[in-house]
Amino acid sequence: LRIPVRPSTWCTASATVAKSRRTASPIRFWWVTAGTYQGSDGRGQISGDSHSAHEHLRAPVCDRRSRGGEPPFILPHVIVDARMRKVEPELQMDAAELVVGLGPGFIAGIHSHAIIETKRGHTLGRVYWTGTAEADTQTPEKVSGYDVERVLRAPAEGELKSLVRIGDLVSAGQELAVVDGRVVTARFDGVIRGMIADGILVHAGMKIGDLDPRRDPRLCYIVSDKALAVGGGVLEAILSRPSLRTVLCSKE
Numbered sequence: 001l002r003i004p005v006r007p008s009t010w011c012t013a014s015a016t017v018a019k020s021r022r023t024a025s026p027i028r029f030w031w032v033t034a035g036t037y038q039g040s041d042g043r044g045q046i047s048g049d050s051h052s053a054h055e056h057l058r059a060p061v062c063d064r065r066s067r068g069g070e071p072p073f074i075l076p077h078v079i080v081d082a083r084m085r086k087v088e089p090e091l092q093m094d095a096a097e098l099v100v101g102l103g104p105g106f107i108a109g110i111h112s113h114a115i116i117e118t119k120r121g122h123t124l125g126r127v128y129w130t131g132t133a134e135a136d137t138q139t140p141e142k143v144s145g146y147d148v149e150r151v152l153r154a155p156a157e158g159e160l161k162s163l164v165r166i167g168d169l170v171s172a173g174q175e176l177a178v179v180d181g182r183v184v185t186a187r188f189d190g191v192i193r194g195m196i197a198d199g200i201l202v203h204a205g206m207k208i209g210d211l212d213p214r215r216d217p218r219l220c221y222i223v224s225d226k227a228l229a230v231g232g233g234v235l236e237a238i239l240s241r242p243s244l245r246t247v248l249c250s251k252e
């Protein structure tokens with residue numbers, strides 16, 4: 001399968017993974033999220049939004065074959081679907097040598113080769129090669145007594161205009177964002193730990209941000225224990241493939 005590269009559709013990163021001694025081996029790697037991308041194009045670190053990502057996809061590690069004016073294509077070794085949509089994905093297992101899905105919505109062996117558990121508990125970060133992750137409870141983890149109140153949701157369909165930035169301390173009742181003239185306000189005092197980018201089209205009820213009642217801006221800029229566990233599960237899945245270990249350790 002060849003996947004078309006369209007700037008408004010996919011966010012991609014091609015990571016150059018360090019090897020032993022003085023050599024490095026490029027491995028084509030996609031971390032699929034929404035809104036932004038970050039990684040390496042084989043020449044240096046790159047980052048930006050999904051629109052500027054299209055320009056960075058012209059790196060030497062990318063397959064630029066096209067026919068009849070079609071867009072260029074990338075042939076990744078690994079795709080990590082980290083969109084957390086919690087529904088059946090449009091991607092299938094033949095999209096890459098290894099397709100890894102995060103959380104519910106995937107069936108290992110049908111939609112992806114592997115699934116990483118994202119629900120807190122004894123199985124957090126575990127790699128599943130069969131079956132599914134635990135079902136979505138639709139209730140976020142409780143933090144300082146707050147759970148559903150922490151999630152900021154769009155009040156209507158339209159273009160999002162953010163009034164705050166990640167790391168900002170806010171007070172209860174403060175205006176945080178506007179969608180189609182309708183305002184999203186803070187339900188309690190806290191710090192903005194998540195907020196999607198300006199200009200994104202959202203639908204009513206869509207999650208657009210996260211408010212942390214602990215009021216510690218430092219927590220916005222360090223990797224959480226949950227993220228470390230999930231990331232470790234992804235690395236375990238990649239290293240379990242002998243062919244991918246060969247690419248990582250290749251001297252060419």
